[in-house]
Amino acid sequence: MQEIGYPILSTLIFLPIAGAILISLIKRTSDTFIKRTALLISLITFVLSVPLFSSFDKTTANMQFTETYNWIPSWGIKYALGIDGISVLFVLLSTLLTILCVTVSWNSIKDKVKEFYAALLLIEGAMIGVFCSLDLFLFYIFWEAMLIPMYLLIGVWGGPNRLYAAIKFFLYTLVGSVLMLVGIIVLYLNSGQGSERSFDILHMMTISYPYHIQLILFWAFFAAFAVKVPMWPVHTWLPDAHTEAPTAGSVILAGILIKMGAYGFLRFSMPLFPEATKAMAPAMMILSVIAIIYGGIICFGQTDLKRLIAYSSVSHMGFITLGLFALNTQGIQGGILQMINHGIVTGALFLCVGMIYDRTHTRQIADYGGTASVMPIYAAFFMVFTLASIGLPGTNGFVGEFLIILGAFTASKTLGVLAATGIIIGAGYMLWLYQRIFFMETNPKIQGHNDINLRELLTLVPMIILVIWIGIYPNTFLSFMDASVQNLINKVNTAGLVQTAQQAVEVIK
């Protein structure tokens, strides 16, 4: 395991949080200084996260960069951090997207600037905390704490219907989360087999829970993760939240926050309840395929730009959960890669929408048309992201979706075929959207707007680089997860065998 001279994960979590506190101490009137401080902190955080990329040991499935301290000894709660091949990329994506969120909000946030950047940095810290926690209690703290700044982000700086969207987001997520909390407590109370009770997930993974408990806990955790993903039929908060959130909020939501649900399945549900996971995988895959097709078809009926992309997220997240619950290497690797891809592509699309919204102040598709002739550079960027979203070969979307469908085919031919139709639907609504916005007659409302400026260009460039990098050489990223995914699959697949073997031994006795 590679070691770095300082507790890197704690730094990544608490630097943004400290930054948020610092920002809240700055004088309210000095907007520019606030923005520069936020940018600086997010840049430093990103730079500090780079060692995770360069010093990560890809050959092991063990946790790396671990930190462990006792926190609440009487409950066996530790402050335990660590990352493996599943989580490392999400940490990097979080630090990157936060920078872009700062730059894209530079001119569009004018009210309560201080609170905005403080909330953004708090979200960053909590997000990284979620991906790094190796203690269920600690994980839950970050998971829930993130709701507060996110609620404010949607509710304070969002669109006209923001109050409704914010409370809906909060309540949906909270109901799911508290059920998981009950699950966590049950898990903890059952974790004392042969040792002290603890919330340590690495310790919990060594215990095999009875099947009926696994099944109940699987659904308790499902409540939290499915809402977050969001899976059909608990997805209805997402279109509202995405649509009403400010650009930075939409980017965070699409880029990281909804990935936490899928990440939760990978990190907790699968290794902790392997037998339940296997038993429930077909149900999960069916829900995923419903989300893919339903989400896609709904997109055709949308008149609001952000809402359309939001529903496309439902469809894309369906692909991701489909891949994960195919429970084979291709599926899971594709699922994880597609989480990153979707974060990049949908994040970028929301950035693009935010940029044009700053100019036109409308999200209605009908208000656009002929944008390509007015803003050619912008149109080119949007084209790349559209194609990546569709999954054109050469872009990152293709690699992820290809792996997922491969995995899904191995698990179930019917579902694989149905999922593949989702790609066609996706091509349909995205290209139609592109046509309505960028081609056809120039809408008077578009006339006379400037093309994107340098700040906006620099915001989109990293995304373009990633889209093409992953599209052409995905192995840079896939290689991170090889060992961890293999380990996870072995765990899920052998869990039942151990049980069967034990039963066999009992029969023999």
Next chain:
Amino acid sequence: MMNIVIPDLRPVTPEIIITLSATALLMLELIFKNKGIFALIGISTAAAVLYAMPMSYGETFFAEGTAMFISDNYSAYFKLIFMISLVLSILISVRYIQRQKAEYGEYYSLLLFAAAGMMLMASARDLILLYLGLELMALSTYILAGIKRHDIKSNEAAIKYFLLGAFSSAMLLYGISLLYGLTATTDLYKIAEHLKATEVTATLLLSMALIAVAFLFKIAAAPFHMWAPDVYEGAPTSITAFMSVGPKAAGFAVIGRVFYIGFENIQTDWTAIFIGVAILTIAVGNILALVQTNIKRMLAYSSIAHAGYMLIGIIPGTQESMSAMMVYMLIYAFMNIGAFSIVILLEKGDEIKDYEGLAKSHPLIAALMLVFMFSLTGIPPTAGFIGKFNIFMAAINAGYTWLVVIAVIFSAISAYYYLRIVMNMYMKEMKEEIIIHPSISLNAAIVLTVLMVFVIGIIPSIVIG
């Protein structure tokens, strides 16, 4: 000739201190015109009580073999909560009662008397002493609720509280007398002994139910909660803060003592009652809070809901769950009085719409209120989360998972009304100028409570275990 024995008064020292101080305050009113000094005396008294507490452990025997009064860890913990709520209530009162033109010397004296009553309740091992403590507390709070003499709402609150309170006291007495008829004693331990030797009769269950009703009235559990919203709304806000914590904690203290010791034998019977009451309380509190437009009424329903969560700590009856309930009470004292101190800080803060645009005009105050609201919801990293987590864990450990599932769902629903305050503060525009009345004592209370909400939330080890 009667044999007069002076009993060992050491265990009662804290109660003696507070009663003497309360009496002295009544006299001092004639001498001092500046009421600030009264607050100071009140706070010093609380400090003296806490200082005297560790050396007061033991029992006081008033007659041969009969201990009426017991001072142990259990009572000491509750007395700590009483003193915290007393000190915080005094701190938030100082300027507020001046503003409300209710600055009487009796105000502080009655607060101390109420606290003395609660302390007696927490320490009573005899039903008669328990009743005396309860009445001392109740009578003091009746007057305090109506201390804004010229305000009709305050009068109404006092009358309502008095009438319903008297009714519940009567129930308690009826229950006690039935119990006395069955067991020929009022000592809890002897009652328990007696009940073990006899069969469970309908009369016994009736007396248990009557006593339960009286206590449930004091903690404002549904369906005996009707008084709470009206009284909380009408009473001066500083008294509302006090009432939402002190008497409630005292109610829980006696429930624990009477039911675990006295009615140990019929635990299954009263557990069944408490389960029903807990579910109803959580449901009624949270659902009715959703539709309130007055923040004091909303906090009243919220405090009803919180009583429901705490009842979940009573039900399993394990050591773990009882201590979880007590920790919850402590945390609740900080976050609830904290929320009320923000209400007091505002010149006009009674209506929920008064908070519109607060984040724009007073960002710091809005941020503090936000912390209290999220803590009451139970969102980490605040103390409210630790309290709920603790209680839920104890209940699940005792096998009440289904009860906890109901509780957490309602707890998620509660987010709606707490967030409405946040929404008004942060997401709506200011309608009229918001005037605030900061003062050293009020600021001290706010800083103290918000600090505790965070410290307990992040380092819970200081209150658990």
